[in-house]
Amino acid sequence: MTTNTHSSAVPVPAPAAPSPDDPNGNRNGAPAVRVLTVRGLTKTYGTGDTAVDAVRAVDLDVAAGEVLLVMGPSGSGKTTLLLMLGALLRPTAGSITVTGREGRDVDIAKAPEKQLPALRSRTFGFIFQDYALLDALTATENIAVAANLAGTTGPHAHQRATELLNRVGLGHRVAARPSQMSGGEQQRVAVARALANDPPVLLADEPTANLDASRGRDLARLLRHLADEDRRSIIIVSHDDRLREIADRVLWLEDGRFRQVAALAIDPVCRMQVEPSGPHASWRGDDWWFCSDACRHEFLTQPERFAGVPPPG
Numbered sequence: 001m002t003t004n005t006h007s008s009a010v011p012v013p014a015p016a017a018p019s020p021d022d023p024n025g026n027r028n029g030a031p032a033v034r035v036l037t038v039r040g041l042t043k044t045y046g047t048g049d050t051a052v053d054a055v056r057a058v059d060l061d062v063a064a065g066e067v068l069l070v071m072g073p074s075g076s077g078k079t080t081l082l083l084m085l086g087a088l089l090r091p092t093a094g095s096i097t098v099t100g101r102e103g104r105d106v107d108i109a110k111a112p113e114k115q116l117p118a119l120r121s122r123t124f125g126f127i128f129q130d131y132a133l134l135d136a137l138t139a140t141e142n143i144a145v146a147a148n149l150a151g152t153t154g155p156h157a158h159q160r161a162t163e164l165l166n167r168v169g170l171g172h173r174v175a176a177r178p179s180q181m182s183g184g185e186q187q188r189v190a191v192a193r194a195l196a197n198d199p200p201v202l203l204a205d206e207p208t209a210n211l212d213a214s215r216g217r218d219l220a221r222l223l224r225h226l227a228d229e230d231r232r233s234i235i236i237v238s239h240d241d242r243l244r245e246i247a248d249r250v251l252w253l254e255d256g257r258f259r260q261v262a263a264l265a266i267d268p269v270c271r272m273q274v275e276p277s278g279p280h281a282s283w284r285g286d287d288w289w290f291c292s293d294a295c296r297h298e299f300l301t302q303p304e305r306f307a308g309v310p311p312p313g
């Protein structure tokens with residue numbers, strides 16, 4: 001029996017998990033300017049019998065201009081990790097060292113509470129699944145508010161907002177309110193807002209979850225472009241396979257730890273990534289792997305249909 005190499009179930013190349021001696025895991029081995037250095041990062045919610053170890057001793061290095069995609073099953077700790085990286089949630093243990101543009105290192109895990117807003121504003125831009133725009137404000141005003149918080153005020157804030165809207169391809173929507181815009185447009189406004197403070201790192205939680213295939217792909221390309229053009233680092237937490245196309249590295253989080261996975265396969269029915277160890281079927285000499293018995297059953301009723309599905313993209 002051969003391992004399936006058919007187009008719709010090609011085992012996905014192993015998501016490289018960082019190893020203790022190479023947490024950077026650079027693809028091309030080029031010297032990288034490090035922006036974030038994470039060591040032993042741990043978060044435990046609650047105490048005693050009800051304690052949940054959401055993130056367990058994670059090590060990670062992030063280089064300037066790198067797009068990092070963190071994937072993993074529901075409840076594996078992705079959002080918890082992202083919130084800690086963005087100084088929105090205090091770790092239980094470990095360090096998150098930010099190397100500023102001036103080369104000074106700050107451990108945001110240990111920084112006093114009162115310094116966190118300024119650290120966040122200097123370092124991070126946030127992009128959320130639901131865009132989190134204020135509907136009472138226009139696109140320009142949404143971004144200008146973020147520019148105000150970062151210290152740019154008056155006409156300069158509006159000018160910056162307009163420039164950023166142009167940059168994300170929304171120069172013609174400056175006066176639109178979020179409710180008058182498509183999901184894709186709203187997410188672009190959210191990206192522009194995340195750039196208002198010119199942060200070296202963008203953190204995105206499921207940025208394409210509410211977008212259709214083509215808008216999701218456009219958004220992914222925009223993020224890649226921002227990383228390449230500005231040398232901005234982008235850390236994305238997502239279940240969305242489309243984002244693999246733009247990622248320099250894909251890390252697989254499971255039970256709060258990065259996991260070295262030999263190879264993942266695509267379930268040909270639901271298109272989820274699956275480990276080649278669960279429900280399985282052989283068809284015409286190839287192996288197929290599924291997320292559930294239901295998908296396996298559906299496949300076996302009409303294998304020609306699913307085996308012929310081209311891969312996404």
Ligand SMILES: Nc1ncnc2c1ncn2[C@@H]1O[C@H](COP(=O)(O)OP(=O)(O)OP(=O)(O)O)[C@@H](O)[C@H]1O
Nearest residue numbers: 045046052054072073074075076077078079080081
């Ligand atoms: N505030 C909280 N209090 C207690 N437990 C929490 C809290 N937030 C998250 N958890 C638990 O921590 C674990 C990791 O949750 P987290 O939301 O980080 O996972 P996730 O990978 O982002 O999940 P999803 O993909 O479903 O969003 C889960 O077991 C979750 O139930």
